[in-house]
Amino acid sequence: MIVAEQKSLEEIKKLLAPYEKVLIVGCGTCVTVCFAGGEKEVSILASALRMATGLEGKPKQILEATVQRQCEYEYNEAVADKLKEVDVVLSLACGIGVQTMNEQFKQIATLPGLNTTFLGQPTEQGVWAERCQACGDCVLATTGGICPIARCSKSLLNGPCGGSQNGKCEINPEVTCAWNEIYDRMKALGRLQEMLEVTPSKDWRTSRDGGPRKIIREDLRLTK
Amino acid sequence: MHYVKQLLDQIGLGGDRVEMFFLSSSEGAHFAEICWEMTERIRRLGPNPLGGHCATLPTDTEGGRSE
Numbered sequence: 001m002i003v004a005e006q007k008s009l010e011e012i013k014k015l016l017a018p019y020e021k022v023l024i025v026g027c028g029t030c031v032t033v034c035f036a037g038g039e040k041e042v043s044i045l046a047s048a049l050r051m052a053t054g055l056e057g058k059p060k061q062i063l064e065a066t067v068q069r070q071c072e073y074e075y076n077e078a079v080a081d082k083l084k085e086v087d088v089v090l091s092l093a094c095g096i097g098v099q100t101m102n103e104q105f106k107q108i109a110t111l112p113g114l115n116t117t118f119l120g121q122p123t124e125q126g127v128w129a130e131r132c133q134a135c136g137d138c139v140l141a142t143t144g145g146i147c148p149i150a151r152c153s154k155s156l157l158n159g160p161c162g163g164s165q166n167g168k169c170e171i172n173p174e175v176t177c178a179w180n181e182i183y184d185r186m187k188a189l190g191r192l193q194e195m196l197e198v199t200p201s202k203d204w205r206t207s208r209d210g211g212p213r214k215i216i217r218e219d220l221r222l223t224k
Numbered sequence: 225m226h227y228v229k230q231l232l233d234q235i236g237l238g239g240d241r242v243e244m245f246f247l248s249s250s251e252g253a254h255f256a257e258i259c260w261e262m263t264e265r266i267r268r269l270g271p272n273p274l275g276g277h278c279a280t281l282p283t284d285t286e287g288g289r290s291e
Contacts, residue, residue, distance in 0.1 A: 009234040048235050055236045055237070055274060
């Protein structure tokens, strides 16, 4: 899932300072399950902003809504009517949702209420960890299902490096060395021999190095 | 509880206004002590800075999820 964190109330108040009527729009997908921007978080933030701006003697009018998926135009149509009642939108979706709202509703600004952080997995209650960097050329088949791009601090393809000690990364003793994990996993799978093969340099053009990416599926497009 | 206290601090109401205590239904004396403690604390902190203003703050009557 896309993992995000809410910006501080202080930062959100600064973003909203020029506006009186605000619509907070949450998203019912990734940011709901990582407790950053779902219906509940929209409601809590709306109450907090009403109280905080009330205390400052400049109470704002805060409206609330949550759409199922803010990254798709169809779902955002549900809030179109509410936009007429407000000066600005504060999105509690990921950066994709914020941009979709801005592209779709050009007459009104949509501001980000979250910091979109990474593509990750909930490893335990209240803990999320990065698992994928969307590099566009998946190597998991050769690394025992553990991603060295996202989970090795140096994104090495032929690790580990000299900074791996006792299974931990040199950047932080709490960070697991991905290549240590890959070794253990490959050993458990009986595939250690495969690690002797040198992986050639990766073509990073499929990742961000090739500029903004786009997928076009002609078989799915609607003919005009 | 930590989250709620932090949020109340950020809002400006003060996180000390809320507390959670664990006790069983048989601990009447302890319950009374807690009541005294919280009453004293709230007296020290003073009245709710929002006063009756909170009820009159503009709100969205619809809210909720838009499908």
